[in-house]
Amino acid sequence: QKEVEQDPGPLSVPEGAIVSLNCTYSNSAFQYFMWxxxxxxxxxxxxxxxxxxxxxxxxxxxxxxxxxSKYISLFIRDSQPSxxxxxxxxxxxxxxSEKLVFGKGTKLTVNP
Amino acid sequence: KAGVTQTPRYLIKTRGQQVTLSCSPISGHxxxxxxxxxxxxxxxxxxxxxxxxxxxxxxFPGRFSGRQFSNSRSEMNVSTLELGDSxxxxxxxxxxxxxGQPQHFGDGTRLSIL
Numbered sequence: 001q002k003e004v005e006q007d008p009g010p011l012s013v014p015e016g017a018i019v020s021l022n023c024t025y026s027n028s029a030f031q032y033f034m035w036x037x038x039x040x041x042x043x044x045x046x047x048x049x050x051x052x053x054x055x056x057x058x059x060x061x062x063x064x065x066x067x068x069s070k071y072i073s074l075f076i077r078d079s080q081p082s083x084x085x086x087x088x089x090x091x092x093x094x095x096x097s098e099k100l101v102f103g104k105g106t107k108l109t110v111n112p
Numbered sequence: 113k114a115g116v117t118q119t120p121r122y123l124i125k126t127r128g129q130q131v132t133l134s135c136s137p138i139s140g141h142x143x144x145x146x147x148x149x150x151x152x153x154x155x156x157x158x159x160x161x162x163x164x165x166x167x168x169x170x171x172f173p174g175r176f177s178g179r180q181f182s183n184s185r186s187e188m189n190v191s192t193l194e195l196g197d198s199x200x201x202x203x204x205x206x207x208x209x210x211x212g213q214p215q216h217f218g219d220g221t222r223l224s225i226l
Binding site for chain 1: 202
């Protein structure tokens with residue numbers, strides 16, 4: 001079983017739709033969670049960063065973490081064509097120098 | 113504030129050669145991590161440097177090595193290149209690389225092996 005599982009999609013939605021992206025993980029040591037957005041030919045860009053279970057909102061983006069179920073989500077409201085990208089979840093554990101574990105990414109296309 | 117800068121952006125090499133990639137972190141960031149990204153495996157951690165010392169290492173063969181200089185700039189080297197080394201190599205920096213500090217990525221070096 002891989003440490004982090006993410007549905008690769010692709011996911012295609014109309015403009016204005018609510019998008020839900022998800023990752024599951026198996027390692028209980030993961031304590032904090034990130035979502036990155038990666039456009040074609042660019043590096044990953046940090047979107048959201050959460051440490052505890054619960055919700056965190058930033059504009060049209062909401063990150064949700066459920067540690068009891070080992071499940072994290074990213075919701076995008078009022079999706080725009082500019083949101084078309086690959087979304088990567090990433091996780092890190094407590095204790096020392098950083099080694100992030102990434103999901104394989106979900107490719108999202110928002111159609112005008 | 114300038115972001116993470118990686119050079120070169122693109123490289124083409126042949127099997128058996130070696131290659132050196134460079135990364136300049138965000139000013140004030142002292143931790144540099146390297147990742148390999150491929151369509152099949154996604155992003156995989158290579159190693160992390162802080163204060164010129166390697167603190168963490170992923171599961172890659174010894175052909176992959178790195179170093180960090182006193183100004184926090186980092187290089188990674190791949191020797192005896194194989195076709196499977198074709199990938200996007202990403203560098204990320206954070207203030208100290210300690211737990212919970214977000215990492216910021218450069219745009220990567222795309223390495224193609226012929």
